Amino acid sequence: MGNETRERILQEGLDLLSQSGLAGVTLGVLAEQVGMSKSGLFAHFRSKDEVQIGWLQQMAQVSMAHVVQPAMRAAEGLPRLEALVHNWLGWTTRAGLRGGCPVAAAMFELDDAEGAVRNQVLAMEKEWRGLLKQLVEQAIDHGHLRRDLDIDQFVWELCGIYLSHHASRRFIRDRKADGRADTAFQALLQRARRRK
Amino acid sequence: MGNETRERILQEGLDLLSQSGLAGVTLGVLAEQVGMSKSGLFAHFRSKDEVQIGWLQQMAQVSMAHVVQPAMRAAEGLPRLEALVHNWLGWTTRAGLRGGCPVAAAMFELDDAEGAVRNQVLAMEKEWRGLLKQLVEQAIDHGHLRRDLDIDQFVWELCGIYLSHHASRRFIRDRKADGRADTAFQALLQRARRRK
DNA sequence: ATTGAGCACGACCGGTCGTGCTATAATGAA
DNA sequence: TTCATTATAGCACGACCGGTCGTGCTCAAT
Numbered sequence: 001m002g003n004e005t006r007e008r009i010l011q012e013g014l015d016l017l018s019q020s021g022l023a024g025v026t027l028g029v030l031a032e033q034v035g036m037s038k039s040g041l042f043a044h045f046r047s048k049d050e051v052q053i054g055w056l057q058q059m060a061q062v063s064m065a066h067v068v069q070p071a072m073r074a075a076e077g078l079p080r081l082e083a084l085v086h087n088w089l090g091w092t093t094r095a096g097l098r099g100g101c102p103v104a105a106a107m108f109e110l111d112d113a114e115g116a117v118r119n120q121v122l123a124m125e126k127e128w129r130g131l132l133k134q135l136v137e138q139a140i141d142h143g144h145l146r147r148d149l150d151i152d153q154f155v156w157e158l159c160g161i162y163l164s165h166h167a168s169r170r171f172i173r174d175r176k177a178d179g180r181a182d183t184a185f186q187a188l189l190q191r192a193r194r195r196k
Numbered sequence: 197m198g199n200e201t202r203e204r205i206l207q208e209g210l211d212l213l214s215q216s217g218l219a220g221v222t223l224g225v226l227a228e229q230v231g232m233s234k235s236g237l238f239a240h241f242r243s244k245d246e247v248q249i250g251w252l253q254q255m256a257q258v259s260m261a262h263v264v265q266p267a268m269r270a271a272e273g274l275p276r277l278e279a280l281v282h283n284w285l286g287w288t289t290r291a292g293l294r295g296g297c298p299v300a301a302a303m304f305e306l307d308d309a310e311g312a313v314r315n316q317v318l319a320m321e322k323e324w325r326g327l328l329k330q331l332v333e334q335a336i337d338h339g340h341l342r343r344d345l346d347i348d349q350f351v352w353e354l355c356g357i358y359l360s361h362h363a364s365r366r367f368i369r370d371r372k373a374d375g376r377a378d379t380a381f382q383a384l385l386q387r388a389r390r391r392k
Numbered sequence: 393a394t395t396g397a398g399c400a401c402g403a404c405c406g407g408t409c410g411t412g413c414t415a416t417a418a419t420g421a422a
Numbered sequence: 423t424t425c426a427t428t429a430t431a432g433c434a435c436g437a438c439c440g441g442t443c444g445t446g447c448t449c450a451a452t
Contacts, residue, residue: 005399019308023219027440039442040400048440098308105304111366112215112295125368156376157383160360164352167359170307172321180352187353187387201429222409235411236430244410395452401445408439419428 006044009034009051010058017055018092018099021109022117027051053120059102060124066095068131077142078189081135085158089165089181100170103128104163129155136192145192157188202240205230205247206254213251214288214295217305218313223247249316255298256320262291264327273338274385277331281354285361285377296366299324300359325351332388341388353384 012034016025027048031038045051067087074083087094092101103121110118132155139145161184169177208229212221223244227234241247267280283290288297299317306314328351335341357380365373 021219021305023217024305026438028438037401038440039402042441043399100304100307105307107363107367108296108301108304109217109220111301111363122368150379152372153376153379156360156364157357157380159363160356160380161353163359163363164356166307167303167355168352171303172318176348180349183346183349184353184356191383191387223411224408233431235413235432238411239430393452395450397450398448400447403443403445405442406440409437410435412433412435414432414434416431417429420426422423422425 005036006054009041009044010054013051013055014058014062014102015097015099017059017102018097020099021105022052022102023109025055049116052117056102056106056117056120056124062095062097063091067091076138078139078144081139082189084132084135085185088162089178090169100166104166129159132158145189146194149192154188154192158185161185161188201232202250205237205240206250209247209251210254210258210298211293211295213255213298214293216295217301218248218298219305221251245312248313252298252302252313252316252320258291258293259287263287272334274335274340277335278385280328280331281381284358285374286365296362300362325355328354341385342390345388350384350388354381357381357384 009030013025013030016030016033027038027042030051031041034041045054067084071080071084071087074080092099103124106117106121107125110121133151136145136149136151136154140147140149140151161181164184165177165181168174168180174180205226209221209226212226212229223234223238226247227237230237241250263280263283267276267283270276270279288295299320302313302317303321306317329347332341332345332347332350336343336345336347357377360380361373361377364370364376370376
């Protein structure tokens, strides 16, 4: 089945993508990894942009299954938010990928670029931050966080924790990365709970 | 003079590097930018790794001049730390580069790589964090921050602010990025001042 | 048994990559 | 004025890039 093959191409590509970044994965090495010819592989796509966007959509699917859905089983409000953050940090490893988060890498790779791939990454990032915002709002509604919290600021700082965790865990290879992120997140929550 | 040319190659290369990342700058486009032939340019280096490491060293020099040295004129302790952070955020633009911070990008580009370039980036990042740590220690010694502060944690979270600022300013192109970073930094300082 | 669609193949396109080797032009010392 | 040094250009290399093309296989429908 053609769709099966396409899925396999995207899945293998996602693994390579997480290790090498968007620019680092060529059709040649991808074809070799999948075990088919470059031309046979390329017949499933119209351009390399389309391949890259396919990887990103595949990633969205995988992260949805490994990060979001399990967190949704936690009670609405703060528990769910905490579960999501817990699943978020270092999610690629648990999803079976050998590299880091492709979107985080793409944000630094494509900051000065233009085009469809950048737009896709931007849309995904905005959607993700929207989800975070939504969970924070729910936590406020349940009285777990204070009403006058600056939600966008909270999400912004949370993203900083994610990025710092990614850098210290994957690049610096600091074994304390998980603990640092946890401490930072708890401090962020503390500020979001306390009045003023 | 050969050294003048080498300097010019590295300076132009640094600008391209900030825009396109390590993998994105090829000797061909660099030569065109500098206005000389690829081979004439390459005669100044032994390998592309050496070129890339040269760019990074050039960057260290430039950032030293634009970020660290001006901050050193502020009074030791908290004022100096605040000046450094102020110069740090968005420093590439003030240094005349058209792109973002090459080290930040490299941390996400090279997280799963190996080799001399990665080692160079790692060494530079560790040196930078060492400098941050030193300024925080001085602020403690002057009584501006509390004695029992977890310094490494402070630096870790500060790096998160830098990364989140970089992403929101350069990739997302959020005009509020500077304000968000400022708020986050002030909150971090607040925690570092207050007892408990 | 024949057809036709779907799929993958190898060969190949024009370009660009990083990297050598060699020749020429400019410079400065003797 | 000659000579040695240096800086740059010219050129070619093998590999690989994203992408196209025509071919042949497999298999279900006719």
